[in-house]
Every structure is written in C-alpha cells, then in structure tokens.
Amino acid sequence: MKKVLLSRWTKVLLFLICLIPAVKLGWREFGGLIPLPIDVITHTTGDWTIWFLGITLSITPLRALLNQPLLTRYRRMFGLFAFFYGCLHFSVWLWLDKDFDQHDMWADILKRRYITVGMLALALMLPLALTSTAWAVRKLGYPRWQRLHRLVYFIALAAVIHYYWGVKSDVRLPLLYGAIFAMLMIYRFIAWSRKGSQRGAAGAVSHTT
8 A cells, every 4th residue: 555655656647537527527618519508517616626625634534544644645636636626616607607707707706605705715725725835835834834724624614605505405415515524624623632632641741750
C-alpha cells in the first residue's frame, strides 16, 4: 500500500479520473452531441464540487482509521478539484445562464439567498486554492496556514446550504450531504477533544515531576 501511495503514477491516475466528469460534460455540450440542458450542467458541476469537498475532508479520518498517513499527499489535489468544479459551476451560471449580464447577475446575488451563499462559498475557496502550495505554507507559517485552511469547514456548510436552498422540492440529496459533513465534523471534534485531553494530561504530569 505504501508503494502505491508513494507512486507518482497513482497521483497521475487519480488526476485523470478526477477530470472525467468535466471531460464528459464538455464532450456532450460542445462535442457535437445533443447539448445538455443548463440545469443538468449546473447540478452536475455542483454535485462534483460537494463530492470533492467531502473527499478532501475525508482524508484525515481515513488516514487515521486505515493507518495510512501518506493519504495526506492527495488532499491538496482533491481540494483543488473541488475549487475547479466550483469554478465550473459558477461559470455555467455566469455564461450559459446569465450570459455575462452584470445587472441580472447582481440582482440574483442580492435577491436569491442560495446564490448569495454559493458566491460566499466560492469566494472562501479562492484563498485556500491560492495558498495550497508548499511555498505558501512556508511563507505563512504552518499554524497560520492551518487556521486559514479551516475555512473549508465553513465552505462545506455554505455549499450544503446553497444546495438545500437552491432545490425546489426534493431535498434528500442536500440533506444526505449535510449528514455526511456533520459526521466528518463530529469526528474532528472528538479528535480535537482527545488531543486537548492528552495535552492536559501531559502538562499535569510535567508539573508533578
């Protein structure tokens, strides 16, 4: 398993797999086949944004549960793909839905709450994407970089709310996504609590010795 996770070809293969949804959409829309309805493209790109957010947030618990710390090598790639599909989702709205009509766009942002929270989620993803490099970690310092990248929790929440408010009737899928993200956050809360308890115990021992 370690050899597979360390292989550059594993990362290349995963990268290509992550591109498949975008390639399929592009081919069906612009490759001479029957064009897809805007709603289909919008929902597909939105779903993949949330899925990659979920995959990114799943790396930490999977790393612990499977005892595979090398899984962390793939977290940045999945996070960047979440941003990539989020940008595609936004571009569909900007180009195919609004046709770059600034007046119509601002009216939607100000009047439709699901658009407002969706724009907030994308805006919060931008600094995370820009600081995803090792250079950014060194420049910011790991503690500050880590605090910044905890914005992903708010992004995931905003993405679920955006989806929930955006659907007209069937809310089962956004509720499922919300439940998954809630479980991931509960895991993190438990992990943070245990670390805090361990630090407190270590501090108590050091004071008594």
